[in-house]
Amino acid sequence: MSDTNLQPSTTSAHPNSKKSMMPLLVGGAFVVVVVAGGATALYRGGTASSQTTTSSSTSLSTTTQSFKDGRYISEGDYMTHVGQKHLSVEVTLKDSVITDVNVTNQADDPMSVRYQDIFIANYKQLVVGKKITDIQLSKVAGSSLTPQGFNDALQKIEAQAKS
Amino acid sequence: MTRNFSLQFEAIGTRWRVDVYEPVHERLCLQIKEKIFGYIECFESTYSRFRTDSRISQLAQKKGKISLSSDEYTLFSLYERLYRLTNGIFTPLIGNLLVEAGYDETYSLQPSELHSPPDWDNVLSVTDTTLELCSPALIDIGAAGKGYLIDRIGEILHAEGIHSFCVDGSGDLLVSDLHGEKLEVGLEHPLDTTQVIGIVRIQNESLCASAGNRRKWGQFHHIIDPHTLESPSAILATFVVAKHAMLADALSTCLFLVPSELLLHEFSFEYALVRDDLSLEVSPKFPGHFFTSASSID
Numbered sequence: 001m002s003d004t005n006l007q008p009s010t011t012s013a014h015p016n017s018k019k020s021m022m023p024l025l026v027g028g029a030f031v032v033v034v035v036a037g038g039a040t041a042l043y044r045g046g047t048a049s050s051q052t053t054t055s056s057s058t059s060l061s062t063t064t065q066s067f068k069d070g071r072y073i074s075e076g077d078y079m080t081h082v083g084q085k086h087l088s089v090e091v092t093l094k095d096s097v098i099t100d101v102n103v104t105n106q107a108d109d110p111m112s113v114r115y116q117d118i119f120i121a122n123y124k125q126l127v128v129g130k131k132i133t134d135i136q137l138s139k140v141a142g143s144s145l146t147p148q149g150f151n152d153a154l155q156k157i158e159a160q161a162k163s
Numbered sequence: 164m165t166r167n168f169s170l171q172f173e174a175i176g177t178r179w180r181v182d183v184y185e186p187v188h189e190r191l192c193l194q195i196k197e198k199i200f201g202y203i204e205c206f207e208s209t210y211s212r213f214r215t216d217s218r219i220s221q222l223a224q225k226k227g228k229i230s231l232s233s234d235e236y237t238l239f240s241l242y243e244r245l246y247r248l249t250n251g252i253f254t255p256l257i258g259n260l261l262v263e264a265g266y267d268e269t270y271s272l273q274p275s276e277l278h279s280p281p282d283w284d285n286v287l288s289v290t291d292t293t294l295e296l297c298s299p300a301l302i303d304i305g306a307a308g309k310g311y312l313i314d315r316i317g318e319i320l321h322a323e324g325i326h327s328f329c330v331d332g333s334g335d336l337l338v339s340d341l342h343g344e345k346l347e348v349g350l351e352h353p354l355d356t357t358q359v360i361g362i363v364r365i366q367n368e369s370l371c372a373s374a375g376n377r378r379k380w381g382q383f384h385h386i387i388d389p390h391t392l393e394s395p396s397a398i399l400a401t402f403v404v405a406k407h408a409m410l411a412d413a414l415s416t417c418l419f420l421v422p423s424e425l426l427l428h429e430f431s432f433e434y435a436l437v438r439d440d441l442s443l444e445v446s447p448k449f450p451g452h453f454f455t456s457a458s459s460i461d
Contacts, residue, residue, distance in 0.1 A: 142351025
């Protein structure tokens with residue numbers, strides 16, 4: 001259950017964050033940080049993605065801190081161009097590991113409600129693949145097939161790089 | 164003699180397939196084929212930056228003007244709208260930067276020194292009948308051109324009285340009247356093209372996808388952010404469903420470059436994107452589902 005762990009805030013800074021050109025809305029500008037003593041606090045991180053709650057590169061259980069089991073609820077604030085918005089995060093801890101996370105929409109304008117819905121619908125998910133041959137499909141959408149010339153050029157470069 | 168028919172061909176550097184799901188007279192099949200091929204030839208001779216004799220290749224050498232049809236105007240007005248909305252990140256003036264990065268007509272794939280594209284207002288003006296460059300610049304409509312062509316092929320079919328079809332521009336799709344059925348489309352895994360990560364069901368709409376996994380060289384893929392002069396790496400793939408392929412195609416590129424919020428304010432579409440850690444962002448009414456690890460957290 002390693003992917004149930006939240007990672008500490010600073011490790012999750014998104015490479016894209018510096019390019020963000022809008023005031024960050026709910027698209028996941030949140031990082032849950034478990035602080036000593038077991039209280040949970042929700043900070044607005046400088047990230048542009050909702051990946052923070054789903055990535056798992058650092059496990060809390062590997063730290064020397066230990067946390068009391070239980071459910072913790074906290075409210076997160078973030079600023080938009082139409083004012084401050086809130087969202088509620090509930091975290092369940094067991095043996096210092098987050099075993100469940102739930103986020104509740106607390107936005108008060110339609111657009112923020114929509115963005116929070118998008119965040120809530122997605123923040124737990126990590127995509128997994130299935131073999132195309134195992135599934136009945138009419139079509140597959142993805143990147144365009146690559147033209148011959150492009151592939152040839154790549155192979156030549158590869159050959160040059162090896163020699 | 165009538166039959167359902169299917170047309171496969173190479174155009175604008177990729178594989179195409181047009182499937183018609185209603186009986187069509189043999190003679191009409193030929194006519195349609197000629198019209199589609201004629202249109203594509205006209206399109207490529209104007210807009211291909213891989214052809215030195217194309218109109219836009221000429222405009223890259225010497226300033227000048229080309230006339231626009233009303234369809235072409237919709238393409239460039241979408242470009243202009245997205246250019247303004249994205250603060251210049253989405254731009255048809257990206258051509259020279261792509262060439263400098265190595266994505267040129269010979270696929271040299273050898274990056275040279277990179278330069279930011281010129282500002283639209285300094286070089287380009289588009290009216291409903293003309294496109295004019297007041298100094299030479301290489302236009303590249305790669306971010307919406309395929310979708311535009313898909314829509315035009317759809318229109319050619321409608322004009323011939325054919326309404327049940329699928330136009331497949333190598334994974335970018337436009338479907339129409341599937342007799343009440345929906346087309347099931349797998350969404351390609353951005354890191355493994357033998358896998359799909361989800362399924363979308365569409366009817367009377369377009370699905371376009373973009374990913375950096377193919378057409379990738381060095382640190383670049385086919386999308387380059389003109390502000391950072393880098394290919395975005397935080398997002399691996401995008402999938403957009405919209406009424407028209409031109410919009411779906413353009414937005415599938417935009418989602419690599421700007422936050423989705425910016426686009427949701429302005430356009431009607433559904434989308435999904437896959438980030439570099441394989442986390443997902445999916446709009447609430449996206450007409451499909453993904454295979455995810457979400458269940459393991461509950």
